[in-house]
Amino acid sequence: MCELHFAVPMAGAVICALNSRLDAAMASVLLRHSEARVLFVDAALLGVAREALRLLSDAGATPPVVVLITDAEHEYEALVSRGGPPEFAARWPADENEPIALNYTSGTTSRPKGVIYSHRGAYLNSLAAVLLNDMPSMPVYLWTVPMFHCNGWCMAWGVAAQGGTNVCLRKVTGAAIFDAVSRHGVTHMGGAPTVLGMIVHAAPEERRPLPAGRKVAVMTGGAPPPPVVLFRMEALGFLVIHSYGLTETYGPATVCTWRPEWDALPAGERAAIKARQGLHHLGLEVDVKDPATMRSVPADGATMGEVMFRGNTVMSGYYKDAAATAEALAGGWFRSGDLAVRVPGDGYVKIRDRSKDIIISGGENISTIEVEAALFAHPAVAEAAVVGRPDEHWGETPCAFVVAKKGERVEPEEVVAFCRGRLPRYMAPRTVVVVEELPKTATGKVQKFALRDKAKAMGSLSTSKL
CATH class of the missing domain: 3.30.300.30 (ANL, C-terminal domain)
Known part of the structure; x- marks a missing residue:
């Protein structure tokens, strides 16, 4: 999957990384909607793919060409090592606003929609992600964020930009995380609060010592992590960076930028501050607005509004859904559906809830x-x-x-x-x-x-x- 994030755009195509946990029915729906022409299938998911293709054929759609990826006798590595035609040249986009990726939303509230990413948005968000993760050159990145989710929050490209090493897991567990961090010298990782929960609740016998002399940076997003979880992560030796974003913003779009003076605060207060969503990154702009008047709410910690975004790393639109695109981008801002306040003093965004x-x-x-x-x-x-x-x-x-x-x-x-x-x-x-x-x-x-x-x-x- 990591290599395909480079190979597919170099071939002039659009990468559409499907959720590996989809059932055959939903996979067939997304294959038909995306009009995929080539389908790469991991051998472990061949059964789901076969049924999805059968359903696709029954619906009268043209099935894609299937490329089966298997580890049997290192077939995949042998295929890659043979190389391609020596005269092949990367097909660069004629316009940087051309699509590079199609990502389907995870469908927590409704039918998944296809979010279009551009080459411009992807490279800008990749660089922003490197900055958000405080990632120096030659990092060692542990993949607990699925690469099908916002192209791994664009870290598939960001880690490469920094000359990093990718450490991948077939299954994410607390024991596997501690083992990978200890054995490979992991410097950075990311994951939803669920992943943080796996770490803090790992049994004593599953834990391994972290690399000496530094903390492992962990970017988390999704639902705001509870302060008690942040506190326990810190005690274990992890530096939690709290971000917030959506598929429509290429993944993380804000970060709770840390101030040095907060280091002296009691642990409970530090954790409460880290639970904020914070400020936007360099690729876009965030505001909290009254959705009816489009006026910005005051930074009083009480007046709620809707979190909205605009800028380079906001989606180009929803694929084949002009009505949903117009609704989401009404007024020139992407409307997240999240309700938030702005904290007095620093104006940091703090989400109260989803509007629903x-x-x-x-x-x-x-x-x-x-x-x-x-x-x-x-x-x-x-x-x-x-x-x-x-x-x-x-x-x-x-x-x-x-x-x-x-x-x-x-x-x-x-x-x-x-x-x-x-x-x-x-x-x-x-x-x-x-x-x-x-x-x-x-x-x-x-x-x-x-x-x-x-x-x-x-x-x-x-x-x-x-």
């Missing part, structure tokens, strides 16, 4: 992110997600789905009491559901729409229990 995730209970807006942060502080909780549960009296009430740490037991009533000791009463969960695991996309994002369906199926919480 905010809970309105009795007329009060409840940030699920703040409730989740309280849940993560519970010593027996490994993962947590909060959604609204329908209620005839209040409209909605907070419903928490939690995963217990290995070997721990979680009692719903005790969790409710724990949260009420840390949150205003109206914000504390009224319902706590203990589950084995949370539904997630392949990029580690919790699929809250699935949890909302479960909460809706529970029905209204009777007023006798309020």
